[in-house]
Amino acid sequence: xxxxxxxxxxxxxxxxxxxxxxxxxxxxxxxxxxxxxxxxxxxxxxxxxxxxxxxxxxxxxxxxxxxxxxxxxxxxxxxxxxxxxxxxxxxxxxxxxxxxxxxxxxxxxxxxxxxxxxxxxxxxxxxxxxxxxxxxxxxxxxxxxxxxxxxxxxxxxxxxxxxxxxxxxxxxxxxxxxxxxxxxxxxxxxxxxxxxxxxxxxxxxxxxxxxxxxxxxxxxxxxxxxxxxxxxxxxxxxxxxxxxxxxxxxxxxxxxxxxxxxxxxxxxxxxxxxxxxxxxxxxxxxxxxxxxxxxxxxxxxxxxxxxxxxxxxxxxxxxxxxxxxxxxxxxxxxxxxxxxxxxxxxxxxxxxxxxxxxxxxxxxxxxxxxxxxxxxxxxxxxxxxxx
Amino acid sequence: xxxxxxxxxxxxxxxxxxxxxxxxxxxxxxxxxxxxxxxxxxxxxxxxxxxxxxxxxxxxxxxxxxxxxxxxxxxxxxxxxxxxxxxxxxxxxxxxxxxxxxxxxxxxxxxxxxxxxxxxxxxxxxxxxxxxxxxxxxxxxxxxxxxxxxxxxxxxxxxxxxxxxxxxxxxxxxxxxxxxxxxxxxxxxxxxxxxxxxxxxxxxxxxxxxxxxxxxxxxxxxxxxxxxxxxxxxxxxxxxxxxxxxxxxxxxxxxxxxxxxxxxxxxxxxxxxxxxxxxxxxxxxxxxxxxxxxxxxxxxxxxxxxxxxxxxxxxxxxxxxxxxxxxxxxxxxxxxxxxxxxxxxxx
Numbered sequence: 001x002x003x004x005x006x007x008x009x010x011x012x013x014x015x016x017x018x019x020x021x022x023x024x025x026x027x028x029x030x031x032x033x034x035x036x037x038x039x040x041x042x043x044x045x046x047x048x049x050x051x052x053x054x055x056x057x058x059x060x061x062x063x064x065x066x067x068x069x070x071x072x073x074x075x076x077x078x079x080x081x082x083x084x085x086x087x088x089x090x091x092x093x094x095x096x097x098x099x100x101x102x103x104x105x106x107x108x109x110x111x112x113x114x115x116x117x118x119x120x121x122x123x124x125x126x127x128x129x130x131x132x133x134x135x136x137x138x139x140x141x142x143x144x145x146x147x148x149x150x151x152x153x154x155x156x157x158x159x160x161x162x163x164x165x166x167x168x169x170x171x172x173x174x175x176x177x178x179x180x181x182x183x184x185x186x187x188x189x190x191x192x193x194x195x196x197x198x199x200x201x202x203x204x205x206x207x208x209x210x211x212x213x214x215x216x217x218x219x220x221x222x223x224x225x226x227x228x229x230x231x232x233x234x235x236x237x238x239x240x241x242x243x244x245x246x247x248x249x250x251x252x253x254x255x256x257x258x259x260x261x262x263x264x265x266x267x268x269x270x271x272x273x274x275x276x277x278x279x280x281x282x283x284x285x286x287x288x289x290x291x292x293x294x295x296x297x298x299x300x301x302x303x304x305x306x307x308x309x310x311x312x313x314x315x316x317x318x319x320x321x322x323x324x325x326x327x328x329x330x331x332x333x334x335x336x337x338x339x340x341x342x343x344x345x346x347x348x349x350x351x352x353x354x355x356x357x358x359x360x361x362x363x364x365x366x367x368x369x370x371x372x373x374x375x376x377x378x379x380x381x382x383x384x385x386x387x
Numbered sequence: 388x389x390x391x392x393x394x395x396x397x398x399x400x401x402x403x404x405x406x407x408x409x410x411x412x413x414x415x416x417x418x419x420x421x422x423x424x425x426x427x428x429x430x431x432x433x434x435x436x437x438x439x440x441x442x443x444x445x446x447x448x449x450x451x452x453x454x455x456x457x458x459x460x461x462x463x464x465x466x467x468x469x470x471x472x473x474x475x476x477x478x479x480x481x482x483x484x485x486x487x488x489x490x491x492x493x494x495x496x497x498x499x500x501x502x503x504x505x506x507x508x509x510x511x512x513x514x515x516x517x518x519x520x521x522x523x524x525x526x527x528x529x530x531x532x533x534x535x536x537x538x539x540x541x542x543x544x545x546x547x548x549x550x551x552x553x554x555x556x557x558x559x560x561x562x563x564x565x566x567x568x569x570x571x572x573x574x575x576x577x578x579x580x581x582x583x584x585x586x587x588x589x590x591x592x593x594x595x596x597x598x599x600x601x602x603x604x605x606x607x608x609x610x611x612x613x614x615x616x617x618x619x620x621x622x623x624x625x626x627x628x629x630x631x632x633x634x635x636x637x638x639x640x641x642x643x644x645x646x647x648x649x650x651x652x653x654x655x656x657x658x659x660x661x662x663x664x665x666x667x668x669x670x671x672x673x674x675x676x677x678x679x680x681x682x683x684x685x686x687x688x689x690x691x692x693x694x695x696x697x698x699x700x701x702x703x704x705x706x707x708x709x710x711x712x713x714x715x716x717x718x719x720x721x722x723x724x725x726x727x728x729x730x731x732x733x734x
Contacts, residue, residue, distance in 0.1 A: 042691075042692040043692060043695050079691060080687070080688075081687060081691060081692055081694065083687070083695060085647055086552060086554075086643065086645045086647060087425075087641055087643065087645070087647070087648065088687075090641070090642060090643065091422060091425075091684070092687075094418050094421060094422075095418050095422075095688070098416075098417050098418040099416070099418045099419075110550075110551075111550075111551045112550060112551040112552050112554075112645050112647075115551055115552070115554035115555065115643065116552075116554055116642070116643045116645070118554065118555060119554065119555050119556075119642050119643075120642075137473075137477060174550075175541060175542055175544070175549070175550070176541065176544070176549050176550030176551065177474075177477075177544065177549055177550065177551050180544065181477075204538055204541060204542070205541065205550055
């Protein structure tokens, strides 16, 4: 009988332990710093891209705090790792908003994670700064989109390629929304510009076997490959493509400096890339930024457009916090984003007044013999976003 | 009182857990209530695997397919409430397909979300068990199924939202009224208790006894004239229905569903819950599901990037030191005591 009771007690204790594990942590009294949430996966399938976003955000916030913070108040970050799982991203966003009471969240990478967080920030009238480029077709009062969307790349890139690289395009991408939207746009621009599509292929996300695709490319004999492959698939494609002996240049909307290192110079040289930022962009702000990056992030990587997304996101947020009368009132911060302008390493860019997306430059780079990306085209002005 | 004391030790854990869960919303934390509400849905999912794996000995490595099928049916239904969903419109669909019109009726969606997975499981069972596919081969085939289903969902972008999944779903509602968080929590809680009672009754019946017989010694049971394939198919279908039910609840509770929730990853997760908690007594499923998720959440809040490593270490330690799970070990310890007591009183 006593022993029974003992067991019973142990169980109850275990359960209370469980409960304690889920108990909310107390907030310390009204603290001076302004709290913002940082929500990235440093583990899981998208961690390679998100590490870059994270580094960018971290650099920007350190810099802002070093330079006196937001009108004298420091920014305090609450970091949450959602392990590349959209459902967990929503949980973490809820925690940041409800439990940590952050003014805004900066983060998420894949569209699936953003779409998971969107209802959370909308429901609790909070704010998400989304730093990654994506397929567009979305607008929210509670999300500020800092990365580029298809209309800011495709039109210029396709027309430039038609003039300088060839007319016959082979479209390839991973099988999800972004590549399909990009390719749809590319097709309309090709039609207008007198180009043609000789093939269109999609591989499952993460797939690294391209033998059948390479065969199709060979028989259709394109002038160039127009690619939105991402992650492991992207790296594998470049390598297999050059090993197969195909020569038509690859034009990519997703490759960056870090990916190039994994691909290797021999497979990557002479390929084209179109994004909003390269490490080799020439302006004084960027020169300083590249130096700081090399000093602070000592893992052999280089700044990429993803790093810049994370960086710009934090800069914009700081700008909006400064502009808002009460930087802890999310609604005022959201309002402050309209037309907000910053001097970023990618140029002077601003938030569009109407759709919460960002006016960004369009740049085309070509990989040279040393594996460096030379900026061979730069739009004169930032391109307006049309989500 | 005596009757209560004579209960097996794990039933105390069951009732204790339910008590804690019933009182949880009183803690007042909006965020944690919402989180635990989701874990409650996972309990149903864990029960559904336990009757299949724990009682009948059939390890399903693609159990999330059944969950996901229910979830996607419900998610499609919820997203079709306001006309053609975005992802369909983007894919060029201009008219609501007939099947979606049927699904947009919530009752039809709930029914389909439960029956379709049951049907899929039943069909699979019909083909696998009657052709004597069992043991590790069953596991491998279900594993392949998980991968196939995941790829299928991702490739049918126009109808499933593809890689992005289906998001922005409205919360739980009952007869057209949207429930508040607390109401929703208790609704899910009631469903969990019902699922628990259902599983206990079913597993305590002769049907459950036969299943345990199949697990222990299939050949002997067959010599006794039992059509084991029929029982296996039946339990697979029931398990599918329960998993589907969990999926149906998951879509509105979670607000979204994505390919992550239907593939190998989530299938493995539920296996891990049962491995940690223990199999074949329902308690282990519940304890494992709660423990792994609560611990995962607590670790991820406190240990940043390393939390998955730590969680992995805990899981490995549990499987290594108590191979039949926490509750399994608890039951064994209690039995040992009882046996000791019996010897004492005799002597």
